Amino acid sequence: MTEHAWRLRGAAVAAAGALLAAGCAPGGGGAPNGGDLQGVQLKVAAKWTGVEQDNFVEVLSGxxxxTGATVEYEPTGEDTGAYLGPKIEAGEPPDVALLPQPGLLEEYAAQDALVPLSGDAxxxxxxxxxxxxxxLGSVDGEAYGILLKAAHKSIIWYRPEAxxxxxxxxxxxxxxMVGTTASTxxxxxxxxxxxCGASGWTLTDWFENVYLSQAGPEKYDRLTAHEIPWTDPSVVDALETMAEVWGEGDYMAGGTDGAVxxxxxxxVTQVYGQQEAAMVYEADFVAASAAEAGATVGETAQAFPFPAVGDAAPVVVGGDIAVAxxxxxGTQELLAYLASAEAQTTWAGLGGYLSANSQVQPDAYADDFTRQLSQTVLDAGEDVRYDMSDQVPSQFGATEGRGMWAVLQDFxxxxxxxxxxxxxxxxxxQEAY
Incomplete structure (x- = not known):
């Protein structure tokens, strides 16, 4: 794909009112009708904050x-498992939770903490x-979850002025990138x-992109399943590659201490608000934070594909799975609504969102960039891979202060x-598996 195709040409944040029209929401797929949940109160828990939270709350308002129901949003913090665990033990879980890892879904399904999808959902x-x-949302053939929000995690954002x-x-x-762009x-x-080193999940994303491109999809799958050890030379090679950036304190805002x-x-604010750095690596949802920092996506905020370390550039996808x-x-009705093209078209119009729903039309997105992202996932074909840290046991791949997060922060x-x-x-x- 050419650089031009990756330029963010449209606004990332757009009003969603027009998108609520019936003509913009084909394939509703079970969205509820008729205000038949008057007086029903539901709780939804997710990790989103800031603009992401605001946009999701707007989707819930639909x-x-x-339906006449009232939906309360509960932020879980970065560690979704740490938040939900005590709620489950106390018998007071939210009605719907957004799980950032399929591995966490499997753990909760094994604990009988999830309700299978039924009816319209x-x-x-x-x-x-x-x-x-x-x-991704099924365990042993039983459907529990709906991939509500996908994330394209093979993008580096930059400030064109710099x-x-x-x-x-x-x-x-x-x-x-290292030898010419960063050094210049x-x-x-x-x-x-x-x-973004204080958020350990961003460091696992760095590793996954480097490893997928350098070691290839087959080894990526084997490492994810722990069929090869993390002491494999391919892992060491990836870490050595990452050190070409992480080992250069002058290449990171605030030096090593600031990076951690x-x-x-x-x-994101350091790049687009404070202008303390030229680039930041993270997923497509950076668009919303960049806009909040005052950047105009497509003009003062642009992005390019994560550069190829090996023969091909990586395409890593993550996502959040809604479960009951x-x-x-009202719980299954809410899940049916969230899975509908109507709800996801609304969110697509707000920006900072990528859908895996095949009924969401390309013109639902507020900008050309997101349309291009959805196409790159298709173009990657069998070589696209889901976020590794989200597939492994959560105590290894997605727990603050433990596993990959802690080890890569130390690195x-x-x-x-x-x-x-x-x-x-x-x-x-070994401890986690």
Missing amino acids: FEEQ AAALEENYTGYWSD FDAAGVQPPKTWDD LSDAGETPFAM QTDFPTC MSENE LRDPGDPEATAQDLEDAA
Whole structure:
């Protein structure tokens, strides 16, 4: 794909009112009708904050208007499992939870903490999602979850003004990014990267992109399943590659200490608000945070594909899966609504959102960039891979202070011994598996 195709040409945030029209929501797939849930109160828990939370609450308001139900949003914080665990033990889980990992879904299903999809919710999943995506929310053939919000995690965002001043272009390979783009920016007095190291999941995303491109899809699958150990030379190679950026304190806003202490989305603000760095790596949902920081997506905020480390550039996809945790009235109806093209078209119009729903039309998105992202997933074919850390046991791949998050944060602090880091990853993996 050309650089031009990756330029963000449209506004990332657009009003959704027109998109609520029936003509913009084909394939409703079981969306509720008629205000038959008057007086029903439901709780939905998810990790989203800031603009993402605001947009999701706006989507929920459509369900409230249609059904008469009241939906309360509960933020879980970064560690969804740590939030939900005590709620489940106390017998007070939210009615609907958004799980950021299929691995967490499998754990809760094994604990009988989830209610299978039924009625309109099950029908919406079958109607609106292909087998690959629906399988992500299933355990032993039983459908529990709906991939509500997908995330394209193979993108690096940049500030064109900084690139233009330094005379550099978006790189196509890792070597070009490190050896030319970053070094030239640094020589010109511009810090190349803002790092989101306090949010450990962003560091696993760095690893996954480097590893997928360098080691290839087959090894990626084998490592995910722990069929090869984390001490495998391919893991060490990936860590050594990452150290080419992480080991250069001058390449990161605030140096090494700042990189470890900066969370997401503060790192986005460092690029587009404070202008302390030229680039930030993270997924398509950066668009919403960039806009909040005052950038115009498509003009002052642009992006390029994560550069190829090996033969091909990586395409890593993540996502949040909506599940029922109660049998309360309205729960399945809410899931049916969230799975509908109507609800997801509304969210697509607000920006910072990517749908896996096959009924959501391309013109639902507020910008050309997101349309291009959805196409890159299709173009990657069998080589696209789901986020590795989200597929492994959550205590290894998605728990603050443990597993991959903690080990990679330590590696960001001091990337001088990749072999020791690989051993730490293997030790944590053995404990989790």
